[in-house]
Amino acid sequence: MEQGFVLDVTQGARFLSHWSAGQPKKSFWKGTKKSVEGSIPIGTFRCRNCGYLESYAMPEFGAS
DSSP states (O other): OEEEEEOOOOOOOOOEEEESSSOOOOEETOOOOOOOTTTEEEEEOTTTTTTEEEEEGGGGGGGO
């Protein structure tokens, strides 16, 4: 497993969540610096019976 983090970065828009490698770094203006490098889209799967969620970070989740 590799350490990383998920940022919530939106202002009235809808975007796909991304996982970023490493530890978050503080930014004076934005709270947390976000690197485009190492950023992978997150896909989430839901069980229709119980509602259990499982999330995975995979590059193909960002493809349209």
